[in-house]
Amino acid sequence: MKDLESRTIVMAPPAALAKLPGPGGAAYAELFGHGTLSVEVYAPRGEDKQEPHSRDELYVVISGRGEFVYGERRSPFGPGDLIFVPARLPHRFENFTIDFATWVAFYGPEGGERP
Numbered sequence: 029m030k031d032l033e034s035r036t037i038v039m040a041p042p043a044a045l046a047k048l049p050g051p052g053g054a055a056y057a058e059l060f061g062h063g064t065l066s067v068e069v070y071a072p073r074g075e076d077k078q079e080p081h082s083r084d085e086l087y088v089v090i091s092g093r094g095e096f097v098y099g100e101r102r103s104p105f106g107p108g109d110l111i112f113v114p115a116r117l118p119h120r121f122e123n124f125t126i127d128f129a130t131w132v133a134f135y136g137p138e139g140g141e142r143p
Contacts, residue, residue, distance in 0.1 A: 035062070041090045044069040045129055056132065064135050071129040076121040084140045085132060087111040092128025094121050115140030 037060050048071055050057035056070040064083075069090075072078075093106045098119040105111065105121075113119050116139070121128065 037067075041069075041129070044131070045071065045090075064137065066134045068132040068134075069129060070132045072121065072124075073126070076124070078120060080116050080118050081113075081134065082115055082138045082140075083134045084115050084136045085113045085134050087113070087133075088131040090129040090131060092125040094124030094128055096120075097122055 039059060044057075044059055047057035047059065047069060049055065055072040056068045059067045059069060061067070070087075087110070089105055089107055089109045089111070091107055093104070096103050096105045096111055096119065098113060098117055102122075115136075121130075
């Protein structure tokens with residue numbers, strides 16, 4: 029039981045945001061990993077320049093508002109919103125406020141999980 033307790037993570041947004049900028053001034057910072065799971069915090073400024081990822085991805089918006097563009101679609105987002113993106117789908121955040129930040133979780137195999 030103690031081993032499981034020692035691997036448990038509880039992190040509030042201010043602690044995650046304090047890790048930014050990431051290595052080399054990156055808009056993201058890895059917070060922890062477990063198996064195939066990698067959890068990051070992401071806070072682009074000005075423009076979101078991300079490329080499609082090789083694994084499935086889950087965002088939970090910490091703060092800010094804007095539009096999420098995925099494939100040919102566009103949806104508004106705000107604090108607390110959950111966004112799932114399957115591996116390889118082009119996506120980005122646009123028209124976001126200066127305080128935009130989100131948790132990001134990558135998981136599963138390369139190429140994404142099969143439905």
